[in-house]
Amino acid sequence: MKPLSNRSKVVSDKTLSAKESAYLPAIMHGLGVTLKHFFRRPATTKYPEQQREFSVVYRGRHVLKRDENGAERCTACGLCAVACPAEAITMTSAERKKGEEKLYREEKYATTYEINMLRCIFCGLCEEACPKQAIFLTPETAPASYEREDFFWGKDRLVEGLAPEQRIDVTKRQDR
Numbered sequence: 001m002k003p004l005s006n007r008s009k010v011v012s013d014k015t016l017s018a019k020e021s022a023y024l025p026a027i028m029h030g031l032g033v034t035l036k037h038f039f040r041r042p043a044t045t046k047y048p049e050q051q052r053e054f055s056v057v058y059r060g061r062h063v064l065k066r067d068e069n070g071a072e073r074c075t076a077c078g079l080c081a082v083a084c085p086a087e088a089i090t091m092t093s094a095e096r097k098k099g100e101e102k103l104y105r106e107e108k109y110a111t112t113y114e115i116n117m118l119r120c121i122f123c124g125l126c127e128e129a130c131p132k133q134a135i136f137l138t139p140e141t142a143p144a145s146y147e148r149e150d151f152f153w154g155k156d157r158l159v160e161g162l163a164p165e166q167r168i169d170v171t172k173r174q175d176r
Contacts (some may be wrong), residue, residue, distance in 0.1 A: 054139055059123070059124045059127075059137035060122070060138050060139055060140045060141050060142060061138050061140045061141065061143075062115055062120075062135060062136070062138070062153065062158055063135070063136050063137075063138050063158060063159075063160050063168050063170070064134055064135055064155065064159045064160065065133065065134055065136060065160060065168075066159070066160055066167075067105060069102070070162050071101075071102060071104055071105045072103065072104050072105065072109060072159060073105060073132045073133065074110045074113060074132065074135070075104075075105065075108050075110075076092075076093030076094075076109055076110035076111075076113075077131065078091065078093075079129040079130060079131065080126035080127075080130050080135055082129070083125040083126055083128070083129035084120075084125060084126050085121070085123065085125065086119045086120055086123075087119065088115055088117070088119035088120040088121075089113075089114070089115050089116075089126060090112075090114050090116075091113045091114070092110070092112045093108050093110055093111065094109060094111045095108060096109055105132070112154065112155065113155050114153065114155075115158065116151065116152055117152070117153055118151045122137060138168050140168075
């Protein structure tokens, strides 16, 4: 019967010598490889003590920005939700009431804004689609958790604080 690939492999039936049958050369070769790698610098980092340096355009944790007066920038236009390929963003909008001028920039605002971090692929398309520069992906890593509920981020976790020390600097992301 002819093989399908027209390639044949020659197999020898030679008998092994006593030295070869003890597999000493193979064991010595394996020990040599182990010793060679033993004295090299490790490729890993000791994470809690050492943190890896990220690029300036690294896309990490999301943040909903405020303007210089402290009002939320998001106008609930929905462009970020439409641009999201993973469909991770959901929001509902409402009209601004009298007396809420300091809280929201425009007449319309997002009453609920939620990102499903289990679906998010950190692509940054929501950031690019936003006409008001309200959502940004910061250089911070997103926290890990064992509970599923911890991955549904609402406005309580997304909107940056009012205090200057709670503000998140995204100027490096804006300049790219």
